[in-house]
Amino acid sequence: MDTIVRTTSVTARWLAVAGVVCVLALPPALTAQQQAWETFDGPRVEGRVIEAVSGEPLSAAAVRVVSEDGQQVFGSGYTDDRGLYRLIILADADDLGVPVVVEAGRLGYRVSISEPFELDPDGVVTVPDLEVQPEPVMLDTLEVRRRAHWSYIAPPRERVLERQLQGQGTFLAGASINAARDRTITESIANRIEGVEFRGGARAGSGRLQSLLGRRCLVVLVNEWPAGHGAINRLRREHIGAVEVYREWNEVPEELRHHILNQPGSSAPPLCGLVNIWLWDSWNRGIQVPDG
Template sequence: MSEKSIAHGNRVTKTVRLSLSLAGPGLLICLFCIAPLEAQSVSGRVLDDFTNRPVAAATVTLLNAELATVGAASSSEGGFFQLRMPAAGSYTLRVQRIGYEDHEGRAFEVAAGEHVEVELRLSPEGVHLDPLVVLARRSFEPGREGFARRRDLGRGLFLDMITIAVAEPRVTTDVFRGLEGVQVVGAVRGGLLHFQLGSMRGHRCLAVFLDHAADPIMIQRSPTAPRLEPGVGEIRGGIGGGGGALRSEAPPEFDGWVYGSLDQLVDPSSLRGVEVFRDWTEVPDELRSGLRARHLFQGGPCGVVLVWTEIGW
């Protein structure tokens, strides 16, 4: 296991690389965990060490110092997972998938109130890799505190619980309708209409993050010439009274990439707050560095959307 520390202001992020190997041709996974985030927590992503692509459908189990199970999650299509620790101490992550050997990483320490981010890299050919790597450590900050602090900076758009409730969203993307400089773009995928987010400013790309995840749900660049079609999908106007939806026959990535649909991942009833920084000039300094910043130049530099649910709030 290798570690490096990176200073971000007065915060130090410790980076460790973790990899696991799988015997045989298989898939590796990680997923968004739905346990509420309080005090100590761990989140991360499972990647194929050779292709660098996310691995889905794996079970990530959290073990304490006595190797007793204290939490588990199934990795998502984008390879993300998130788990809460009951207390400070030593923990181990185990990854399992049908048809492959079980794999356990090295133990890592978690301090009280600390959030740990890890990267799990698996080899589908049974090549031995370093078993586990911790990506980053930081003091845990509830989403509502960061939301309030960034709102005081006076840049971007902020939707609190009252604003969201007034919109009466049927799906999560409804809360973005009518926001100045933001597009809700529809595209047909698998015979179904899916809505994604786009920006009308700067480089016209947005990186969308869910709660405390270091990796985005999606990074998208808006179509260069969107066509407004009122009433697409019979969706209401939403916040600001903007009616209709922008529809494109392009694939849902729109020259970007998508790990999941925001409407599929987040039920609107779980929303607690939304932060929208439509272009790079609005993105706060704290989001321009650290683990999240590495994703902001895919179409870039991109704007940022932070979606807060009851899990991270």
């Protein structure tokens, strides 16, 4: 089926970063996300990325779902060896009517962008095949520093352990969230972290986390990707592997601060704290499971 897509230069910043990640660490297998995909009851997006010249599937392509203006990221991942991707979308209810597009690309290819569409609040949107055009590139000299790339190379458990050893933040095991009997996941986090409170919303399942320290604001990430407060209660408790909470700017690790400074819609974002939720598929990446 012929598909009309837009293309942009591979020099886009997000793809350059994603390409370095591909070189340093292969993306996790799609099968690790299968259980979360099948049981998630919110919006999801799936599709395929192919090489425009040969028509062959393109593996390890970076894919993300963004608002049409590019200011909000709702989900991201990589294609498998068949060129397929499946993305769980973490968006506030107010954002579900916003037109979104899928962007796909890989180093050596131009970024391909789908036609705009709207998310299905309770189902799957299948996006027509995205064709990416080859485009040889010359990379600038890459200066490798251990600290700068630690968050990309090390598995999540090792990254969090290093933060704990440095005395940064407060941490919750996913089991404690799963066993909690609070109405919402947001309340379960607030009730177990000193210096964090739950501020209820008008609608059932709404509300947000607020710090009692610093500027009181908290930025929410899922698997170290911006998600928003409304995304927390769209998760299932059993999918949560761990939660790390940094109540104010001074507690936030250096490698996570860019998520706060790059918040869209503000030229001078407040220096907030941060909550990062690890889902099991990412939390277990790099863990060897013994045979038998």
